[in-house]
Amino acid sequence: MDTATLVALVLVGGMVLLIALGVPIAVAMGLPSAVATMVLLGWDGAALTSAQRLFSGSNSFALLAIPFFVLAGGLMNAGGLARRLIDFALVVAGRLPASLAQTTVVANTLFGAVSGASVASAAAVGSVLAPRMKEEGYDPAFSAAVNAAASPTGMLIPPSNTFIIYSLVSGTSVAALFMAGIGPGLLWSGICVLMVALYARKRPELRATERPTLRQGLLVLWRAVPALFMMVVVVGGILVGAFTATESAVIAVVYALVAGFATRTLKVGALPGVILEAAKTTAIVMLLIGVSGILAWVMSFARIPTLVSDAMLGLTDNKVLVLLMIMVVLLIAGTVMDPTPAILIFTPIFLPIVTGLGVSPIHFGAMMVFNMCLGNISPPVGNNLFVAARVAGVKVEPVIGRLMPMFYALTASLFIVTFVPELSMWLPEQLGLINAP
Amino acid sequence: GGEGAEASGGSGSGSEGGEGRALRLALNQTEQHPSYLALDSFGQRLSEATDDRWSIEVFANETLGAQAEALQLVSSGAVDMAIVSGTQLENLDEDFVVFNLPTVFDSVEQQMSVVNDPDVVGDLYSSLESSENITVVGGFTQGTRSVYTTDGPVETPEDLAGKKMRVQESDLHLSMMEAMGGSPTPLAFGEVYTALQSGVIDGAENNEVSYFTQKHHEVAPFYSRTNHLVGLDYLIINTGVLSEMSEEDRAAFDEEWTAAHEEHTQLWTEATEQAIADAEAAGATFSEVDTDAFNAVLEPLVDEFLTTDSQRALYDAARGN
Amino acid sequence: MEAIRARVDKVLAAVSIGLFVVLLVVVCWQVLSRQVLQTPAAWTEETARYLFVILALLSASLVFSERGHIAVEILMARFPVRVQKVVAVLVELLVIFFALYVLVLGGYRVAENSWNQGLSAIPVSVGQMYLVLPLAGVLITFYSLCHLRGLLRGTTGPVPEGDVVAADV
Ligand code: NA
Ligand code: NA
Numbered sequence: 001m002d003t004a005t006l007v008a009l010v011l012v013g014g015m016v017l018l019i020a021l022g023v024p025i026a027v028a029m030g031l032p033s034a035v036a037t038m039v040l041l042g043w044d045g046a047a048l049t050s051a052q053r054l055f056s057g058s059n060s061f062a063l064l065a066i067p068f069f070v071l072a073g074g075l076m077n078a079g080g081l082a083r084r085l086i087d088f089a090l091v092v093a094g095r096l097p098a099s100l101a102q103t104t105v106v107a108n109t110l111f112g113a114v115s116g117a118s119v120a121s122a123a124a125v126g127s128v129l130a131p132r133m134k135e136e137g138y139d140p141a142f143s144a145a146v147n148a149a150a151s152p153t154g155m156l157i158p159p160s161n162t163f164i165i166y167s168l169v170s171g172t173s174v175a176a177l178f179m180a181g182i183g184p185g186l187l188w189s190g191i192c193v194l195m196v197a198l199y200a201r202k203r204p205e206l207r208a209t210e211r212p213t214l215r216q217g218l219l220v221l222w223r224a225v226p227a228l229f230m231m232v233v234v235v236g237g238i239l240v241g242a243f244t245a246t247e248s249a250v251i252a253v254v255y256a257l258v259a260g261f262a263t264r265t266l267k268v269g270a271l272p273g274v275i276l277e278a279a280k281t282t283a284i285v286m287l288l289i290g291v292s293g294i295l296a297w298v299m300s301f302a303r304i305p306t307l308v309s310d311a312m313l314g315l316t317d318n319k320v321l322v323l324l325m326i327m328v329v330l331l332i333a334g335t336v337m338d339p340t341p342a343i344l345i346f347t348p349i350f351l352p353i354v355t356g357l358g359v360s361p362i363h364f365g366a367m368m369v370f371n372m373c374l375g376n377i378s379p380p381v382g383n384n385l386f387v388a389a390r391v392a393g394v395k396v397e398p399v400i401g402r403l404m405p406m407f408y409a410l411t412a413s414l415f416i417v418t419f420v421p422e423l424s425m426w427l428p429e430q431l432g433l434i435n436a437p
Numbered sequence: 438g439g440e441g442a443e444a445s446g447g448s449g450s451g452s453e454g455g456e457g458r459a460l461r462l463a464l465n466q467t468e469q470h471p472s473y474l475a476l477d478s479f480g481q482r483l484s485e486a487t488d489d490r491w492s493i494e495v496f497a498n499e500t501l502g503a504q505a506e507a508l509q510l511v512s513s514g515a516v517d518m519a520i521v522s523g524t525q526l527e528n529l530d531e532d533f534v535v536f537n538l539p540t541v542f543d544s545v546e547q548q549m550s551v552v553n554d555p556d557v558v559g560d561l562y563s564s565l566e567s568s569e570n571i572t573v574v575g576g577f578t579q580g581t582r583s584v585y586t587t588d589g590p591v592e593t594p595e596d597l598a599g600k601k602m603r604v605q606e607s608d609l610h611l612s613m614m615e616a617m618g619g620s621p622t623p624l625a626f627g628e629v630y631t632a633l634q635s636g637v638i639d640g641a642e643n644n645e646v647s648y649f650t651q652k653h654h655e656v657a658p659f660y661s662r663t664n665h666l667v668g669l670d671y672l673i674i675n676t677g678v679l680s681e682m683s684e685e686d687r688a689a690f691d692e693e694w695t696a697a698h699e700e701h702t703q704l705w706t707e708a709t710e711q712a713i714a715d716a717e718a719a720g721a722t723f724s725e726v727d728t729d730a731f732n733a734v735l736e737p738l739v740d741e742f743l744t745t746d747s748q749r750a751l752y753d754a755a756r757g758n
Numbered sequence: 759m760e761a762i763r764a765r766v767d768k769v770l771a772a773v774s775i776g777l778f779v780v781l782l783v784v785v786c787w788q789v790l791s792r793q794v795l796q797t798p799a800a801w802t803e804e805t806a807r808y809l810f811v812i813l814a815l816l817s818a819s820l821v822f823s824e825r826g827h828i829a830v831e832i833l834m835a836r837f838p839v840r841v842q843k844v845v846a847v848l849v850e851l852l853v854i855f856f857a858l859y860v861l862v863l864g865g866y867r868v869a870e871n872s873w874n875q876g877l878s879a880i881p882v883s884v885g886q887m888y889l890v891l892p893l894a895g896v897l898i899t900f901y902s903l904c905h906l907r908g909l910l911r912g913t914t915g916p917v918p919e920g921d922v923v924a925a926d927v
Contacts, residue, residue: 018852019829019830020830020833020834021833021834021845021848021849022829022830022831022833022834022845022846022849022917023829023849023852023853024822024825024827024828024829024849024853025827025828025829025830026818026827026828027827027852027853027856028829030856030860031852031855031856031860034856034859034860034864044863044867046864047859047860047863047864047867048864048867048868048871049864049868050859050860050864051860051861051863051864051865051867051868051888051891052864052868052888054860054861054864054891055811055815055865055868055887055888055890055891058810058811058814059807059808059810059811060807061803061806061807063810064781064785064806064807064810067778067781067810067813068782068785071778071782242793243789243793246785247785247788247789250782250785250786250789251789253782254786272775275774275775275778275779276771276774276775278778279774279775279777279778279813279817280774280817280820280821280826282813282814282817283774283813283814283815283816283817283818283820283821284818284821284826284827284828286810286811286814286815286818287814287815287818287821287827288828290814290815294860336830338828380832381830381832
């Protein structure tokens with residue numbers, strides 16, 4: 001057996017076995033990677049190299065955006081800004097049939113535009129709206145399903161920590177990726193709105209909530225302005241180039257602090273807890289990124305991406321078929337894997353293949369993150385699905401049944417994202433963020 | 438066959454008797470860059486000259502680590518060779534700062550004759566052997582660097598007054614830009630285009646090739662030939678690996694290296710000429726500056742950074758004094 | 759041992775919060791010095807990057823205390839409790855091996871290897887920064903030993919009560 005095959009076997013076999021045993025994924029990725037390095041470099045060399053890759057894998061200024069976006073989101077939830085966004089969504093969607101379900105979608109979209117993550121959005125929106133939906137006669141499993149389906153948009157609509165991680169492994173511009181996520185993000189929300197509308201036609205009793213007066217509407221808008229303006233600051237700042245993505249994340253933190261204190265919704269005593277939670281959340285992701293540094297290194301060293309690429313292109317070099325294969329592999333991986341490890345593992349393998357076929361790495365990032373969003377709601381392991389069920393106070397199984405039509409529609413739209421590059425590329429191209437032709 | 442040997446090797450696994458040894462080389466550039474092309478043909482010629490006893494496998498695009506980490510991996514023996522910048526070696530041994538200073542080289546030709554002249558650099562290149570297990574093989578030019586700006590050509594240091602100029606993140610580059618009259622702004626390389634476009638910075642400094650390939654000419658069309666620096670990369674190799682070579686193979690290695698850096702300089706010159714022609718065709722202008730005025734502000738800076746006798750001696754040797 | 763662990767938890771939590779605040783201040787200063795004061799600082803980016811790696815590794819160690827790192831438990835949850843217990847012990851042993859081999863041994867080796875390699879903008883060597891690796895390795899080993907003790911005594915359940923929200927990015 002040649003060394004590359006042995007390394008590949010150690011990596012795949014080791015990771016599958018350790019993950020199945022319930023070893024923390026960071027260790028389940030890191031340990032086989034270190035052992036594979038041992039095959040190549042011996043005991044001492046592998047220890048040194050693994051430690052160095054783990055450290056330098058997370059030593060990046062771009063990644064610094066992650067803790068700050070996480071903290072900004074935590075501050076918004078701890079203060080009342082999150083609640084005000086939901087109130088605003090109620091006014092926006094209040095006149096539609098099945099208005100509370102539509103509000104759930106709109107609120108998740110707005111949340112997505114101010115926070116870098118998505119599970120927090122499902123938790124915040126669901127805990128406010130799910131009880132009200134139950135009161136108005138919605139099936140709790142359905143309301144959890146809508147919340148689960150709508151919540152991943154936060155990973156697509158900027159800011160997005162998922163795109164930051166992809167940017168790191170692909171060497172692409174965060175600003176360009178952020179802009180590329182807007183189209184697919186809105187498509188995602190649009191599909192959710194459409195599916196809820198179809199559902200509402202079958203349930204005419206789920207009418208709109210009472211119409212707010214103009215005065216009430218303006219008041220809610222006014223109270224939501226601090227949260228809404230945060231999108232302008234963060235995304236606008238990156239767009240005009242006033243600051244980098246990392247700096248914009250810090251601005252978001254400062255903004256959330258100032259807005260929280262100014263609106264008297266945030267208490268100083270809550271800060272240490274919020275900061276510690278953000279530190280831990282970030283640390284979990286950073287450890288994954290660090291160990292994936294070992295994995296990526298040993299794969300490159302043994303030329304595994306080249307082997308996979310040769311094997312895949314040996315089957316076909318038709319761009320459409322290759323993209324289909326990759327998307328299916330990622331969909332399957334997404335059923336059990338979290339977005340961060342999936343992006344870290346698969347990007348170095350697949351990106352060279354698709355760029356060789358003329359796909360833009362920015363566009364591939366958009367389809368990859370869209371795919372990861374599907375993974376976050378697909379059973380058996382889907383973070384957004386679990387949280388949405390939990391905050392609605394229902395079991396996961398009935399939610400899955402309600403979710404599946406929406407999941408299928410969203411999966412179908414993955415193929416729009418994959419085969420209509422303009423959806424992702426138009427905006428960054430118009431803004432001059434993509435230098436290459 | 439040579440196929441099986443490719444995947445084996447590395448210092449820990451030992452070499453299979455009679456089979457060739459593939460040296461793994463970490464490179465931070467793409468596979469189209471002159472450095473990759475020259476190193477790749479270096480490897481092919483080395484393999485021919487040593488009857489496949491030695492070959493080189495270039496890992497492009499930082500896949501084995503960025504320069505600072507590649508340096509550590511060469512030192513530990515996990516990776517055999519790497520291309521690292523002068524700044525990286527300066528972080529290990531301050532004598533290397535000399536070749537990173539402004540005014541030390543006037544041109545690529547002079548730079549290449551100095552950094553590949555054993556009489557000048559012999560001691561410097563072996564200075565890391567005992568402490569770091571690293572031997573410096575020689576240098577690849579990274580071209581002459583000049584300033585470029587968004588709003589009009591620069592002739593004298595006064596023209597840079599108040600302008601925010603992107604520099605690399607190091608004391609030397611900050612001090613240098615300050616001396617040249619500009620307001621130094623450290624910024625990640627990837628951010629420069631957007632920063633120029635949006636007016637966050639007013640200019641930057643780089644060689645003609647990066648100026649064009651990064652499309653900075655689109656947003657900062659005035660390239661003024663301050664020639665303040667000639668960039669330099671080094672090829673480093675693990676000292677233990679080098680000592681494994683027979684005398685005959687080592688001679689072949691040195692000979693092919695000479696051919697490699699000559700080929701690199703040739704490729705670099707062609708790339709530079711092409712970049713200038715393409716940038717001009719796209720509307721950029723290349724203008725001369727008052728060289729004496731810039732030298733006058735840069736020379737005191739050089740004195741400031743030459744703190745030891747050995748640094749001074751290297752500087753004088755490089756200047757032909 | 760549990761008393762020591764509670765103290766270590768507290769110290770790590772305080773250090774994490776402190777480092778996070780410092781990190782925030784440093785990056786704020788970077789923006790401020792460039793955008794407002796027009797005198798960009800050279801040391802901020804490098805300082806922020808290394809602070810962040812240190813923060814991440816120490817906080818990640820703390821998460822091991824809660825067994826809060828993402829893991830896939832659906833398979834194990836289907837096995838009998840006796841099997842779960844054996845596997846849980848095995849998991850902790852694997853974590854200890856990883857921590858000792860990669861973080862402690864590897865961290866020590868790489869720190870030694872780059873002890874003289876200076877950073878560009880701050881007067882610290884790369885090797886000194888790497889010392890956080892063995893420190894994190896020791897902390898993680900300590901926490902795993904605590905869990906092992908709990909598992910063997912029956913005071914710690916085989917399946918951690920994880921919180922998916924914590925994994926959200
Ligand atoms: Na978002
Ligand atoms: Na899933």
